[in-house]
Amino acid sequence: MMVCSGALGKHSGLSQGKAQDASAVSTMALTVSIVSHGHDDWLPGLLQQLAKTARNVITHVIVTHNLRPVRSVQSEGWPFVLKERCNSHPLGFGANHNRAFAHVSTPFFCVLNPDVSFLDEMVWERSVLRVAAAGVGCAFPTLVDANGSRQDNVRSLLTPFSLLRRHVWRKTDREPRIWASAACWVMPSDIYARMDGFDERYFMYCEDADFCMRLQLDGLHIVRVDSPMMHEAQRASRRRLDHMAWHVCSLLHLWTSKTFWRCLWRRKELKPLS
Numbered sequence: 001m002m003v004c005s006g007a008l009g010k011h012s013g014l015s016q017g018k019a020q021d022a023s024a025v026s027t028m029a030l031t032v033s034i035v036s037h038g039h040d041d042w043l044p045g046l047l048q049q050l051a052k053t054a055r056n057v058i059t060h061v062i063v064t065h066n067l068r069p070v071r072s073v074q075s076e077g078w079p080f081v082l083k084e085r086c087n088s089h090p091l092g093f094g095a096n097h098n099r100a101f102a103h104v105s106t107p108f109f110c111v112l113n114p115d116v117s118f119l120d121e122m123v124w125e126r127s128v129l130r131v132a133a134a135g136v137g138c139a140f141p142t143l144v145d146a147n148g149s150r151q152d153n154v155r156s157l158l159t160p161f162s163l164l165r166r167h168v169w170r171k172t173d174r175e176p177r178i179w180a181s182a183a184c185w186v187m188p189s190d191i192y193a194r195m196d197g198f199d200e201r202y203f204m205y206c207e208d209a210d211f212c213m214r215l216q217l218d219g220l221h222i223v224r225v226d227s228p229m230m231h232e233a234q235r236a237s238r239r240r241l242d243h244m245a246w247h248v249c250s251l252l253h254l255w256t257s258k259t260f261w262r263c264l265w266r267r268k269e270l271k272p273l274s
Helices: 043-053 093-101 123-131 160-168 189-194 207-217 241-255 258-265
Strands: 002-005 030-036 058-065 081-087 108-112 116-118 136-144 184-188 221-231
Touching (some): 030 093, 030 123, 043 058, 108 123, 123 136, 136 207, 184 221, 207 241, 207 258
Parallel strands (some): 002 081, 030 058, 136 221
Antiparallel strands (some): 116 221, 136 184
């Protein structure tokens, strides 16, 4: 089913979708949110991968078309409920996932990039079991490239000095890793709601760092799942001026936020990713 609607303004208060009858929703049920930026050719393959690995864990998939799609995907025949949403104009990364979350009625929620491939059929069961543990706010897989090399999707506190050290001086960052990129996250839905989702003042870039810092400040753990996932990282901010501008604006917003300064002040209390 495709729903095309106008893109709303700044999100004010996050709420989860209506709860279903308890007997109809598995305690491990997971809703996956995917945002397509013209990834029409990628979606069928990704949905087929999700179908093969669903294993009664993935019960709902929400695809948000940030750009009007050339064609919709097959809506029936999946082992999960598929819902398509279509924006009248593009929204930011966080805004799209926040709006998808308004339709979530499962105990677990996943944000997933369209440019990933699963290398472990048990990835969703492992992820839900990992994140269901007490005190855990988010679980993420190990991301690898097409050659099997591990990607740098876990990072230290994002400071001007850490960026200079990494990109200008080409030095190894030895600071504790305290956040992970949001190519694939699995979270308890109640935690996502409690965090009020992504901060929509970030249009693109740094919203994942901000979210992880807020989890850290709330005393929650961010944990790695022992399941590799291939990610064809786009690195668009290195090639496109609009993405570079979004990246710079997001960094400036991050560095002037209360969340950043609270983390900087309490950095010795932050939990390294496990």
